[in-house]
Amino acid sequence: MASFRVKGGNRLKGEIIPQGAKNEALQILCAVLLTPEEVTIHKIPNIRDVNKLIELLSDMGVKVTKLGPESYSFKADEVNLDYLEKEDFLKKASSLRGSVMILGPLLARFGTGKLSKPGGDKIGRRRMDTHFFGFQKLGAKFHYDSKNEIFHIDGKDLKGCYMLLDEASVTGTANIVMAAVMAEGKTTLYNAACEPYLQQLCDMLNRMGAKITGVGSNLLHIEGVDKLGGTEHKMLPDMIEIGSFIGLAAMTQSEITIKDAQVDRLGIIPDTFRRMGIKLEIKGDDIHIPAQKHYEIETFIDGSILTVADAIWPGFTPDLLSIVLVTATQAKGTVLVHQKMFESRLFFVDKLIDMGAQIILCDPHRATVIGLDRKYPLKGIRMTSPDIRAGVSLLIAALSATGTSVIDNIEQIDRGYQNIDERLNALGAEIERLP
Structure with missing residues (x-):
């Protein structure tokens, strides 16, 4: 079982091309x-x-x-x-x-x-x-x-x-x-x-x-x-990878441009991340995410806590809820993440809690994330990837954390993300693949 050793705290910069979907x-x-x-x-x-x-x-x-x-x-x-x-x-x-x-x-x-x-x-x-x-x-x-x-x-x-x-x-x-x-x-x-x-x-x-x-x-x-x-x-570019890169940029205060994202085929994904407070600049088919020290989660019009929930297309894809959840941990504000389709997909939050995140797992389908606004950075730990999307969420958390993390069972990440360590290292990350 292979692992990633991840040194956190680096700010990434550059362009990245999403893989095929x-x-x-x-x-x-x-x-x-x-x-x-x-x-x-x-x-x-x-x-x-x-x-x-x-x-x-x-x-x-x-x-x-x-x-x-x-x-x-x-x-x-x-x-x-x-x-x-x-x-x-x-x-x-x-x-x-x-x-x-x-x-x-x-x-x-x-x-x-x-x-x-x-x-x-x-x-x-x-x-x-x-x-x-x-x-x-x-x-x-x-x-x-x-x-x-x-x-x-x-x-x-x-x-x-x-x-x-x-x-x-x-x-x-x-x-x-x-x-x-x-x-x-x-x-x-x-x-x-x-x-x-x-x-x-x-x-x-x-x-x-x-x-x-x-x-x-x-x-x-x-x-x-x-x-x-x-x-x-x-084939189209992978919308899940595009969303993952948006969350990664926000969490690590990085300046990243996602090339050829075919924005018109992304549905409400860009707007959902904007509601998380993340600035996105659309330039043709490219998405530029500037470095942000702070990003604040919106509330509903009546002032109540924002809920991000999955739904069938053109609703928000369930594959990106794990990314939204981890991104919220360093935002300012609170969000309720509601995973309707799969009852075991939020169970990875225990690893984020061990890293210092403030998350209440309400039930198998709902988690409330209280953003730390970077006042208390996540800390590196050893953890195991349970599935593809949770694995990348943990990788994003590790890249934003202080210290070094080890993520085991990265075969799960390799199932869905092409040479992710090499591509992120080219932007300034420090990810080492351990046999």
Whole structure:
């Protein structure tokens, strides 16, 4: 288990380019299974979860060619369905939550799918019902082997239909869309997720020959087609990494410019950080965060404590609540962070409390943060990263703290952030990777 040794207190300065979006990559990579023709994808992040999915596709028989540091071509003209029966496939798929999205393409093109229960962050219950209810609505027959935790799906005769999703799941919507693009007839999908990454997937599928309308809304119409062709696709910058860099700049009193952030695709993320008192200067597609000694959290109009809560798009993404929480620890003022979707995601606050933060964990979903306004800086400690977003939040805390911190289990951070130590060290951080 690798660790970071972090010397806190350095002020960073410079420009940083966000990686390609992790959550988009996991959808887009699975979509290459929908066609035997070549698909070229640019701005693929070099992170653990994405690399594991590329390896899984290769093991399934997809021809993978690396064209450059962030560009790959994929050709799924000889997919080996027998590999789905092997223990190696089940083991690799179960270690990666994004692997569930291979099911939609497999059902659409080959009429069959199999998967062991996916892994991923331990942030609470992450049910798969939306995916499978959607497949069943399209006519797939579903069986779950509870003893071995294996999903078996027969989708030889998928037919379009109307369905109202029980939740606006991003991965669930992506999976159902990919299954429906080659189903017979028309599918109407209501309460669909409409995140920019889902829009990217639909735009890519339409370039491949799919007929999807309503993209960007929660009501999608999909006319089934017989086959899909190849295409070229460039992924968006990762909005979670962009938000992480904004929080990092504020916490460490740093002057950072985030290049090519595609601000028009960030929704309310910039305004949410502005409500935390952080100054942002938008220059085209770049975000400049000037060095700030103090930043003050706004209140609601009636003077009550600000609440920052997650919500489905275009609401605030749950993946950035951990960043908001840690950023608030050195702000002036108080904020209530309400994590509605996952009941275990706030449990990392005990590490911040050990560092000197004033946080009241009200219940598994809510934490009140009383900002210290830098009067009492955080102190370095040894801690363990429980998941991707909490791990980066702890890294931000360590970079702002006095003294040295050690963060264990940084494999969690590597799952979602590309060479984060090298990129931040280039701005003046002191992060040492320990084997």
